[in-house]
Amino acid sequence: MLAKANRIVRGDDFRRIVRTGRRAGGAVAVVHRARPEAAVARFGFIVSKQVGNAVVRNRVKRRLSEIVRAELDAIEPADIVIRALPAAGRADFATLRAGIVPLLERRS
Template identity: 40%
Template sequence: MLPAEHRLTDAATFRVATRRGRRCSTRELSLHLVEGGPAGDRPVRVGFVVSKAVGGSVVRNRVRRRLRHVLRAHLDELSQGQVVVVRAFPAAAVASSAELDAAVTHCLRRCTAA
């Protein structure tokens, strides 16, 4: 579970991250990364978008839990103030945790290198 200070719940920030942030996609997910302001201002915040196309509520919640677990391990790689939004695709429902971790790692490297 992500600590409360790392959860993204603000709809406006979701919108900004998905429209203006750097994006990288794989078969399983799309990751949007945007700077959220001055570095010392806020901690890294992470939000998830898992639509009904991924599956029923049980499947969507399982995918969300697995993605939260994967992103929690990557929080120390991100700079203070960054906002990350992960959008899961239907392939995420059948992907293993290792595949999700590889997809997140790949996307974070591409977005932070740009």
């Protein structure tokens, strides 16, 4: 799990990042990146019902969180929202990681 300082939880923050941030897409997710409001990288995850049932959605969220936690030191401070696409529900961990890490490394 990500530290509290690295999580986005307010709906207003999610809306601001998705609407005003720069977007980079891949096969399994779309990453929205906006200017940071804090001195650290903060992350939020959007996993809709199109991804799968509750078990699948929660598994995808846990996997995304673990991928981000492992890459946290290499990511410059920004507010980032990761929106999972339906393919993320069918992807294994290695495929999901391969699809997310390049999107996280892109600069805004």
